[in-house]
Amino acid sequence: MVRTILVVDDDRASLEAYGRLLKRLGHRVVLSDEPERLLSDPAPLAGIDLLILDQMMPRMAGLDLLACVRRAETAVPRASGPAVLLISALISDELRRRAGRLGVTEVIEKPVDAARLLSSIRAALQDEPAAANPARDELRDRGVS
Numbered sequence: 001m002v003r004t005i006l007v008v009d010d011d012r013a014s015l016e017a018y019g020r021l022l023k024r025l026g027h028r029v030v031l032s033d034e035p036e037r038l039l040s041d042p043a044p045l046a047g048i049d050l051l052i053l054d055q056m057m058p059r060m061a062g063l064d065l066l067a068c069v070r071r072a073e074t075a076v077p078r079a080s081g082p083a084v085l086l087i088s089a090l091i092s093d094e095l096r097r098r099a100g101r102l103g104v105t106e107v108i109e110k111p112v113d114a115a116r117l118l119s120s121i122r123a124a125l126q127d128e129p130a131a132a133n134p135a136r137d138e139l140r141d142r143g144v145s
Contacts, residue, residue, distance in 0.1 A: 003125050004028045004047055006082070008035050009054035020050065021114060022121070023135065035060040039068050048082040052126055055088035060103070062086055063095070066102045083124040087112060 005027050008126045015031045022029045030044055036042075036059055038044060045051075053062030064085060073081045087100050089110040099107050105124045108117060 001075065002026060003049040004030065005031045005050045005052060006032065006048045007042060007052045007060065008032045008038065010057040014017065034052055035065040042072060045069065051082045051084045053084065053086050055086055056090065063098055063102060066104070070102055085120055085124060
């Protein structure tokens with residue numbers, strides 16, 4: 001089944017690499033390097049099955065964008081929002097907690113391993129747990145949510 005994936009990252013080279021990789025899987029891919037534009041014109045979010053966000057962007061962090069998207073989703077009732085993968089070079093317990101509160105399926109650390117990313121995408125689109133994430137599992141085991 002063809003799914004629609006929106007990737008938001010301020011780095012054009014990363015966006016193009018994600019686009020090539022995801023198109024090879026047969027998905028419809030939408031790329032954006034302007035997170036704030038998605039807030040002023042949410043049309044690109046309609047029909048999105050998976051949202052892949054870069055956390056560290058100069059004008060708006062990925063989780064800040066997701067928080068705004070989640071608020072908009074509650075204002076307009078619908079079945080559910082897209083699955084979300086967050087990509088970040090600087091991962092902390094607080095980032096994981098905030099991501100979890102916002103419904104992020106998985107936090108992926110940079111540099112991104114293509115095989116891991118593909119596994120995470122497949123799992124997110126199938127609503128199955130992603131491949132083992134030792135950091136997430138350790139937080140869960142320590143009672144951090």
